[in-house]
Every structure is written in C-alpha cells, then in structure tokens.
Amino acid sequence: xxxxxxxxxxxxxxxxxxxxxxxxxxxxxxxxxxxxxxxxxxxxxxxxxxxxxxxxxxxxxxxxxxxxxxxxxxxxxxxxxxxxxxxxxxxxxxxxxxxxxxxxxxxxxxxxxxxxxxxxxxxxxxxxxxxxxxxxxxxxxxxxxxxxxxxxxxxxxxxxxxxxxxxxxxxxxxxxxxxxxxxxxxxxxxxxxxxxxxxxxxxxxxxxxxxxxxxxxxxxxxxxx
Numbered sequence: 699x700x701x702x703x704x705x706x707x708x709x710x711x712x713x714x715x716x717x718x719x720x721x722x723x724x725x726x727x728x729x730x731x732x733x734x735x736x737x738x739x740x741x742x743x744x745x746x747x748x749x750x751x752x753x754x755x756x757x758x759x760x761x762x763x764x765x766x767x768x769x770x771x772x773x774x775x776x777x778x779x780x781x782x783x784x785x786x787x788x789x790x791x792x793x794x795x796x797x798x799x800x801x802x803x804x805x806x807x808x809x810x811x812x813x814x815x816x817x818x819x820x821x822x823x824x825x826x827x828x829x830x831x832x833x834x835x836x837x838x839x840x841x842x843x844x845x846x847x848x849x850x851x852x853x854x855x856x857x858x859x860x861x862x863x864x865x866x867x868x869x870x871x872x873x874x875x876x877x878x879x880x881x882x883x884x885x886x887x888x889x890x891x892x893x894x895x896x897x898x899x900x901x902x903x904x905x906x907x908x909x910x911x912x913x914x915x916x917x918x919x920x921x922x923x
Contacts, residue, residue: 705754705756705758705762706757706758706762706829710829714756715833715834717748717756718756718757718766718834719835720746720747720748721742721743721748721753721756721763721766722763722767722830722834723746724742724743724746725737725763725764725766725767726767726768726770727745728741728742728767729764729767729768729810733809734764734768734810735809737760737764738760739753739763742760742763761813761817761819762818762819764813765813765818765819765823766826766829768813769814769827771803771807771810771811771814772803772814773838774803775800775803775804776842776849776850778799778802778803779795779796779799779800779849780842780843782795782798782799783795783796788869788871789862789865789868789869790869790871790872790919792865793859793862793863793919794915794916794919796858796862797884797888797911797915798912801891801908801911802908804892804895805895805902805907805908808892808895808896808899809896811892812889812893812895815854815855815889815892816889816892816893820854822853823853823854824851824852824853824854824857825853826853827851827852827853831847831850831851855885856885859881859884859885860881863877863880863881864877871919871923872919872923873923876921876922876923877922879922880918880919880921880922883918884918884919887911887914887915887918888911891907891911894907895907
C-alpha cells in the first residue's frame with residue numbers, strides 16, 4: 699500500500715523549498731555526526747534554527763525527513779557505478795556490477811541504506827528522489843551521465859531491477875518465465891543482507907558478508923537460466 703504523503707503534495711514555493719533544504723541539510727549533518735538512531739525532531743530543528751513544530755509543516759514525521767536526509771549517501775554509490783559500468787557489458791554483468799557497487803557503499807552505513815530502500819517510506823523513494831534532485835538540489839547530478847541520472851531517479855529496487863532484468867531476458871541469460879521470481883528472490887536476499895549488517899554492525903566481517911551475498915546472487919542468476 700502506498701504511504702500517504704500529504705505534506706509533500708503541497709505546492710513548492712521558493713520559501714518552502716528553502717526551509718525544506720535547511721531541514722534536510724541539518725538532518726544530513728546529524729546523520730553523519732550522530733547516526734540514524736540518535737536523531738530526533740528536536741535535534742534537527744535546533745540544528746536548522748527552527749522550533750520542532752515547524753518541521754511538521756514541511757515533513758510528515760521524523761522518518762520521512764531522515765529519508766530525505768539520507769539521499770546524500772547515494773553520491774558515492776553513483777560515482778562508483780559510473781566508473782564500474784561499461785557500455786559493452788552484457789546486461790547480466792551490469793546487473794552484477796550494480797549490486798557490487800551498491801553493497802560496497804551500503805556496508806559502510808547499512809542502517810541508512812536499509813531505511814532508504816526497505817524502510818517506512820521506501821515505497822515513495824521515487825517521489826523523494828524526484829523532489830530532491832529536480833526541485834531542491836538540481837545541481838547534484840550535473841556531473842553524472844544521462845544514463846546514471848536516469849538510473850538514480852528510479853525509486854524502489856524493484857523498479858531499478860526490472861529495467862535491467864528485461865535486458866537480461868532479451869540477451870538470453872534469464873528465461874522469461876523465471877525473470878520475475880529471480881528478481882524477487884534477489885531483492886529479498888538483498889534486504890536480508892542489509893538487515894543482517896544492521897544487526898551485527900561492528901562484529902560484521904564485511905568482506906565475508908559480501909562474498910556470501912555474491913555467491914547467493916550468482917546462484918539465483920544461474921537458476922534462472
């Protein structure tokens with residue numbers, strides 16, 4: 699079911715954009731300095747120079763504001779992806795590269811990535827990204843290629859994966875009748891991958907965790923042939 703986003707449906711005046719940016723930048727700063735579990739509406743409001751009640755005129759709740767404040771963490775992922783993807787790659791190799799780049803970044807801040815892609819507002823990530831990049835911070839994507847900008851604007855993992863899975867099927871590396879279940883299982887695997895990383899934190903052997911994911915990822919792709 700789609701999350702209601704009544705606050706974000708309001709017209710974006712220049713004043714509204716400016717104040718939203720203040721709150722988002724304050725959230726980003728506190729995420730980097732204190733971590734997602736230590737954030738509060740009061741702390742963000744104080745950092746931005748407003749009272750707590752003002753935030754609710756611009757965002758539905760703390761989790762929605764954290765979602766916006768977390769988008770900045772995608773910068774490194776997109777930069778890695780632009781370096782790793784090659785135009786002459788088969789789609790299945792691009793798919794593998796997408797997850798490898800994503801996981802390298804996600805394991806640095808697993809709670810942030812899990813919240814973005816599997817948290818309360820993950821079903822509206824496309825809307826968040828559109829508002830963030832098109833209206834609030836339009837300059838952030840200027841140095842990326844058109845292909846990278848298009849990929850970054852995809853919302854959920856399913857939306858992103860569906861596009862490349864269609865190419866994998868066309869190239870004959872996944873059977874059409876197995877494409878949907880293969881993609882669904884890979885996304886479920888990835889959700890668990892991030893969740894385990896969130897639970898284990900400092901005790902996590904990130905290299906072993908990623909190698910385990912890669913083995914299971916390749917197994918699922920092979921099962922879809």
